[in-house]
Amino acid sequence: xxxxxxxxxxxxxxxxxxxxxxxxxxxxxxxxxxxxxxxxxxxxxxxxxxxxxxxxxxxxxxxxxxxxxxxxxxxxxxxxxxxxxxxxxxxxxxxxxxxxxxxxxxxxxxxxxxxxxxxxxxxxxxxxxxxxxxxxxxxxxxxxxxxxxxxxxxxxxxxxxxxxxxxxxxxxxxxxxxxxxxxxxxxxxxxxxxxxxxxxxxxxxxxxxxxxxxxxxxxxxxxxxxxxxxxxxxxxxxxxxxxxxxxxxxxxxxxxxxxxxxxxxxxxxxxxxxxxxxxxxxxxxxxxxxxxxxxxxxxxxxxxxxxxxxxxxxxxxxxxxxxxxxxxxxxxxxxxxxxxxxxxxxxxxxxxxxxxxxxxxxxxxxxxxxxxxxxxxxxxxxxxxxxxxxxxxxxxxxxxxxxxxxxxxxxxxxxxxxxxxxxxxxxxxxxxxxxxxxxxxxxxxxxxxxxxxxxxxxxxxxxxxxxxxxxxxxxxxxxxxxxxxxxxxxxxxxxxxxxxxxxxxxxxxxxxxxxxxxxxxxxxxxxxxxxxxxxxxxxxxxxxxxxxxxxxxxxxxxxxxxxxxxxxxxxxxxxxxxxxxxxxxxxxxxxxxxxxxxxxxxxxxxxxxxxxxxxxxxxxxxxxxxxxxxxxxxxxxxxxxxxxxxxxxxxxxxxxxxxxxxxxxx
Numbered sequence: 324x325x326x327x328x329x330x331x332x333x334x335x336x337x338x339x340x341x342x343x344x345x346x347x348x349x350x351x352x353x354x355x356x357x358x359x360x361x362x363x364x365x366x367x368x369x370x371x372x373x374x375x376x377x378x379x380x381x382x383x384x385x386x387x388x389x390x391x392x393x394x395x396x397x398x399x400x401x402x403x404x405x406x407x408x409x410x411x412x413x414x415x416x417x418x419x420x421x422x423x424x425x426x427x428x429x430x431x432x433x434x435x436x437x438x439x440x441x442x443x444x445x446x447x448x449x450x451x452x453x454x455x456x457x458x459x460x461x462x463x464x465x466x467x468x469x470x471x472x473x474x475x476x477x478x479x480x481x482x483x484x485x486x487x488x489x490x491x492x493x494x495x496x497x498x499x500x501x502x503x504x505x506x507x508x509x510x511x512x513x514x515x516x517x518x519x520x521x522x523x524x525x526x527x528x529x530x531x532x533x534x535x536x537x538x539x540x541x542x543x544x545x546x547x548x549x550x551x552x553x554x555x556x557x558x559x560x561x562x563x564x565x566x567x568x569x570x571x572x573x574x575x576x577x578x579x580x581x582x583x584x585x586x587x588x589x590x591x592x593x594x595x596x597x598x599x600x601x602x603x604x605x606x607x608x609x610x611x612x613x614x615x616x617x618x619x620x621x622x623x624x625x626x627x628x629x630x631x632x633x634x635x636x637x638x639x640x641x642x643x644x645x646x647x648x649x650x651x652x653x654x655x656x657x658x659x660x661x662x663x664x665x666x667x668x669x670x671x672x673x674x675x676x677x678x679x680x681x682x683x684x685x686x687x688x689x690x691x692x693x694x695x696x697x698x699x700x701x702x703x704x705x706x707x708x709x710x711x712x713x714x715x716x717x718x719x720x721x722x723x724x725x726x727x728x729x730x731x732x733x734x735x736x737x738x739x740x741x742x743x744x745x746x747x748x749x750x751x752x753x754x755x756x757x758x759x760x761x762x763x764x765x766x767x768x769x770x771x772x773x774x775x776x777x778x779x780x781x782x783x784x785x786x787x788x789x790x791x792x793x794x795x796x797x798x799x800x801x802x803x804x805x806x807x808x809x810x811x812x813x814x815x816x817x818x819x820x821x822x823x824x825x826x827x828x829x830x831x832x833x834x835x836x837x838x839x840x841x842x843x844x845x846x847x848x849x850x851x852x853x854x855x856x857x858x859x860x861x862x863x864x865x866x867x868x869x870x871x872x873x874x875x876x877x878x879x880x881x882x883x884x885x886x887x888x889x890x891x892x893x894x895x896x897x898x899x900x901x902x903x904x905x906x907x908x909x910x911x912x913x914x915x916x917x918x919x920x921x922x923x924x925x926x927x928x929x930x931x932x933x934x935x936x937x938x939x940x941x942x943x944x945x946x947x948x949x950x951x952x953x954x955x956x957x958x959x960x961x962x963x964x965x966x967x968x969x970x971x972x973x974x975x976x977x978x979x980x981x982x983x984x985x986x987x988x989x
Contacts, residue, residue: 463502530550716744
């Protein structure tokens, strides 16, 4: 049909002009080129298969015939040495076992997999053990299940010859470990323990090594303990103790390491890896003395102490603040030669920097360069951080210049460290200069960089620069956090710029940044300085609840003190009432407020506070000494009504009132 269609596709005009047959055939072949290639490929493959069959030797069986034949019988592998009788001939057990194992075919294997043998067979060790060993090669879980069924049926495993029993136990347990079935392996060991079967040292060693190789560290220790309880010999293989030590380290069973190491040493010389594991233990326990002792033992044994072991011991000495021992260890490393590296010097330099010993730190830096060890970014970071933390900003600037001259790659952390130093030293312009230098060299500031710069500029009252930094931060797709907004608000408070603070607070809320008690504390200070206490009270009443922030008692106390300084007694009692609705103020808080009122001669306000506390029944929350201080002040100022009101409130609070003092007010 394809040819007919193509022929029909030849235009009548071409036929009419006498196009020859060859031109038509070329068009047909071109149109059918894919079909022709496909058919040719099929023919080639058919011919290839035909010739391949003819090349097969005539004496080889066909696959079809072979599938109908029984599998060839392979000679049984010798699984154990059979006991011999008086005449030196093999016992009946081996003969039976070998014959059974040799006769195992697919049919019997399938039967064992699908059906549970009868109780008679399950309790017959002669019949059962070879078959369980056979199943362990590919169907270990089924072998374990049949073994469990045999125990339930009454199998006495101890009745089997020792070598055969040991091979079966080894095969079952190790098969479970190889398959990662640690619970089943443990269950088997417990079953053997119930049967009072003595397990061999060989089983213990194989199980421990297999578990270690499988990285089942915790399970290895548990299985080792279970097997050791019923082991019939002493473990003298040091590689087993080495594995147990490693497992104890990896599973964080540090309390067992010392015993394992002692057993290891009792059965041979520990290897470098064994000592390394003990060094790791010393690092975890911060036991620098033990680590130095281990290094001495290694050198006495002629074992190589590499720089990893030395550096770990050095770091432990530094963290334990044993700088003298750390320096001695460094000198020992230098005497050996070829062991110290950049990490070695960085570790010790970090210790000196933390102790404020910057001269020793720079001395090590010089030694490091003399030994032709190139300082890393971490090295310079330690020097910078140490100088900044020890208020040596000029020295930090020298380190920075040295890094620049030596072409050390600069990163955000290093720049930020130097910026922090200048900001802490009050050199805000220098900090901003370093910030601009970051941009010129293509190093992007991070959130910490901007936070430090913003705080420094806000503290210096440079709000325009701070706002420029905020804009640059937003352009860098960095989202300001609460700390940054709080710093900006604090800067507004210093300049008493309430309008800017309100805009920033609005931006903060619009950016989905939740304010905190620190934010509200800054706003209270701002409103107080701007003499906007009404707005401060309204803010404290509405904003925390709106943003689900639990108000701390200190905010009420802060606002009350601001109101007292402004001599706004009505606002004092209003905020105190809000405070009482939230929580009962402490005696110290009440004492502070009452003392401020007395100093500013606001006795009426002080008495109102005492009366409100009495109305709430806050006995013990107002110190009698503070109440008497208010009473004495009112009496001295001849405020009779105020003094009497104070005395009445004191009585409600269970306080004793000095009647002689009260009579002076009349």
